[in-house]
Amino acid sequence: xxxxxxxxxxxxxxxPTASGKGTVAHRVAQxxxxxxxxxGALYRLSALACLEQxxxxxxxxxxxxVARNLDVEFKGPQILLNGRDVATRIRDEEVGNLxxxxxxxxxxxxxxxxxxxxxxxxxxLVADGRDMGTVVFPDAQLKIFLExxxxxxxxRRCKQLKEKGFSANLANLMKDMEARDARDRSRxxxxxxxxxxxxxxxxxxxxxxxxxxxxxxxxSKHPASTISPRS
Numbered sequence: 001x002x003x004x005x006x007x008x009x010x011x012x013x014x015x016p017t018a019s020g021k022g023t024v025a026h027r028v029a030q031x032x033x034x035x036x037x038x039x040g041a042l043y044r045l046s047a048l049a050c051l052e053q054x055x056x057x058x059x060x061x062x063x064x065x066v067a068r069n070l071d072v073e074f075k076g077p078q079i080l081l082n083g084r085d086v087a088t089r090i091r092d093e094e095v096g097n098l099x100x101x102x103x104x105x106x107x108x109x110x111x112x113x114x115x116x117x118x119x120x121x122x123x124x125l126v127a128d129g130r131d132m133g134t135v136v137f138p139d140a141q142l143k144i145f146l147e148x149x150x151x152x153x154x155x156r157r158c159k160q161l162k163e164k165g166f167s168a169n170l171a172n173l174m175k176d177m178e179a180r181d182a183r184d185r186s187r188x189x190x191x192x193x194x195x196x197x198x199x200x201x202x203x204x205x206x207x208x209x210x211x212x213x214x215x216x217x218x219x220s221k222h223p224a225s226t227i228s229p230r231s
Contacts, residue, residue, distance in 0.1 A: 009124040009224050010139075011215070012132035015146035016181050016192060017096070018153035020203050020211060024146065025128035027212045032126070032219075037119040038074075039129030039136065040099070042112050044090035045070055045081055047099040057102050064107035088164070093176060100180045103130075104187035130184055133195035141224045144201055144215055145194035150177050152204040 011028065015021045022038055029036035046067040049055075055062050073080040079087040089095065102108055116136050119125055127136065133143035148156075154174035161168035184192035194200060199218055203211045219225050 029126040034124035037127040131190040143198040
């Protein structure tokens with residue numbers, strides 16, 4: 001990391017799947033005029049590429065090699081893999097579950113670490129994921145850990161899937177989330193947990209706007225804040 005990057009402010013938003021961290025991160029970044037990093041997308045892209053290339057995902061070196069060679073471009077709402085928009089495809093439960101499974105592999109995490117840190121550029125970065133505040137940006141100016149009970153998260157995901165025209169079963173979604181939470185929290189490499197200096201926000205009963213405002217209020221009180229007017 002160069003000196004310019006180290007001076008660039010970062011807000012990290014970590015949390016379990018479907019806690020709303022991605023939507024909140026994009027809204028906060030838009031309001032502040034900052035860049036955004038959806039770190040989960042990189043793991044999902046790695047999982048999708050492995051599926052499409054028929055890679056044995058128990059072969060950690062092969063998975064890491066796929067991640068190192070990802071041809072990825074983020075263009076607004078589009079996520080291009082080899083020039084093809086896969087923004088919808090990487091949100092499939094099949095891809096998400098595989099991403100959660102391979103995310104415990106240290107060679108994969110090492111392969112993606114520098115790529116994630118490269119997103120740190122002026123005027124600032126909002127990064128969401130599961131280890132943004134603990135591993136990727138431990139020096140972030142503001143760290144958020146977004147919590148929500150599993151029932152609320154499953155209901156949100158079910159609604160999202162149905163709105164996109166996919167079939168969804170609430171009970172199965174809740175079961176999958178509980179299994180994914182257990183994997184993410186118990187893995188030996190960068191387990192899902194709040195950084196010691198993170199601010200906890202429970203979004204179970206908060207709207208997206210209320211959660212965004214809570215993050216912005218915390219940032220506005222930070223000594224490094226140069227917050228822009230909200231829109």
